[in-house]
Amino acid sequence: MLRDRNKHSMAELLSFPTIGALLLRGAEYGAFLVQFLRWWESRGARGGGALPVPDPPERDERCSRYLNRCPVCLQAWRIPTVLPVSGYIFCYMCISRHVRQAGECPVTHLPAAEDSLVRLYLQ
Numbered sequence: 206m207l208r209d210r211n212k213h214s215m216a217e218l219l220s221f222p223t224i225g226a227l228l229l230r231g232a233e234y235g236a237f238l239v240q241f242l243r244w245w246e247s248r249g250a251r252g253g254g255a256l257p258v259p260d261p262p263e264r265d266e267r268c269s270r271y272l273n274r275c276p277v278c279l280q281a282w283r284i285p286t287v288l289p290v291s292g293y294i295f296c297y298m299c300i301s302r303h304v305r306q307a308g309e310c311p312v313t314h315l316p317a318a319e320d321s322l323v324r325l326y327l328q
């Protein structure tokens with residue numbers, strides 16, 4: 206008797222209008238889920254502090270030797286130019302010649318290319 210009633214209620218539950226209502230509700234939840242995922246993604250793209258800012262690189266002890274002068278010619282810079290791979294500043298002529306010949310930073314020996322040189326505008 207009880208089982209029969211359950212079967213009956215099951216059939217009632219799966220009647221056409223009920224299924225339609227379920228599908229409609231499913232679509233609503235799906236739309237909500239899409240909106241939520243978009244919001245979640247945009248939150249991350251804005252850099253909302255999800256990833257910690259890395260520490261700055263350690264100070265290279267050699268840099269005090271070359272304070273305000275070119276590590277190659279040991280003179281005041283002529284056309285100050287930075288080698289981004291190491292952060293050292295050279296005369297443009299000194300560093301472009303060295304990198305073209307040696308393919309590395311003269312101080313740190315990190316591999317470098319001439320086209321990575323950046324002109325610095327200090328004044």
Ligand SMILES: [Zn+2]
Nearest residue numbers: 275278296299
């Ligand atoms: Zn120089």
